[in-house]
Amino acid sequence: MKISALFISLLLIVAVIISCGKEQPTSPQATTPEVTTSFGQGTGDPAVLAKLHAINDQLEAQGLDIRVEAIEFFTIGGGRPSARIHQQPFRWVPNDGRRAAQGEDITYLIDDENETTASGLSAAQTRNAINTAMDTWNNDKALKKVDLVKRPTAGGIDHTIFDSFFGFGGYGEWWHADIVNAGWWPRAYFEAVGGPGGGRGILAFSVTFTFTGTDANGDNYSDTALNEVYYNDTFGDPGDDRAGNPWGIDIALPGIDVETVGLHENGHSLELGHFGPPPDAVMNPVYAGPRHTPFPIDQAGMNAVWSSWPNP
Ligand SMILES: [Zn+2]
Known part of the structure; x- marks a missing residue:
């Protein structure tokens, strides 16, 4: 992004904050004209889909220009269906001023809250594991046309x-990075999002928001606004029935390896869906032990998403 554009964006952010007072913040630029695109029906657990639609009704009522689009659950044991508002996928748009894009790069941050785990991992341990996962994707051949910038x-x-x-925090400033790894959250949050049993089955989930009804670059995909990744702190909590599945570093089953889950979740952040099993893949929806290197099917998926970047 040019300095002048960045400056204008910063001015807009300041203006929005000043004009909104204590109201919820909107995106940096909320004035992009809407383009009507046609999509199929949503898919997934009807109860989860209903929650996502209710969230979108709230966002619309507040005049905000983003909507939740998809949520992908990574589980231990029985899987859970992903929930998608539309069947059509979504794509990041290069140089997108609405999300304060860093040119053609994709940015991420690791939230400095909730970085420690009940299983005893320090903030530095979880942060290093997630950074390693991001480095793996950044160094992957399929992503050679894009840089993942922390x-x-x-x-x-x-x-x-x-x-x-879901009542677990405020509506924050989402535009500081495209992808936010939000750290470790309580069981009740996963129960609220994923439904009964979600708290002890969901290791982590990725949720993606898109800009309302727009296709700014004419690629026939809805435009990704932001992605958030939440990790479940139930696992390894000494007072919980998942105490026997602690989060760890390079830990084998029944432990849960942070880097493996980070690699999977940020695969979603980079717009991969689930594959298999079979075949084995980082993007299998059910956890199967440490996997630190993308499999051929993961590579194929990344190629499909990123080979033409930054052109539609
Ligand atoms: Zn997943």
Whole structure:
């Protein structure tokens, strides 16, 4: 992004904050004209889909220009269906001023809240594992046309929004990075999002928001606004029935390896869906032990998404 454009974006953010007072913040630029695109029907657990539609009704009522589009659950044991508002996928748009894009790069941050785990991992341990996972994708051949750039967390800023719709936090400033790894959250949050049993079955989930009804670059995909990744702190909590499945570093089953889950979840952030099993893949929806290197099917998926970047 040119300096002048960045400056204008910053001015707009300041203007929005000033004009909104204590109201919820909107995106940096909310004036992009809408383009009507046609999509199929949503898919997934009807109860989860209903929650996502209710969230979107709230966002619309507040005049905000983003909508939740998809949520993908990574589970241990029995899987859970992904929930998608539309059957059509979504794509990041290069140089997208609406999300304060860093040119043709994709940015991520690791929220400095909720970085430790009940299983005893330090913030540095979980952060290093997630950074390693991001480096793996960044160095992958399929992503050679895009750089994944880490942004620092700005101390004291709430970087997440999905939690706010379930009463677990406020509606934060989502635009500081495209992808936010939001850290480890309580069982009740996963129960609220995924439904009964979600709290002890869901290791982590990725949730993606898109801009309302727009296709700014004419690629026939809805335009991704932001992605958030939440990890479940139930696992390894000494007081919980998942105490026997602790989060760890390079840990074998029945432990849960942070880097493996980070690689899977940020695969969603980079717009991969689930594959199989079979075949084996980082993007299998059910956890199967440490996997630190993408499989051929993962590579094929990434190629499909990123080979033409930054052109539609
Ligand atoms: Zn997944």
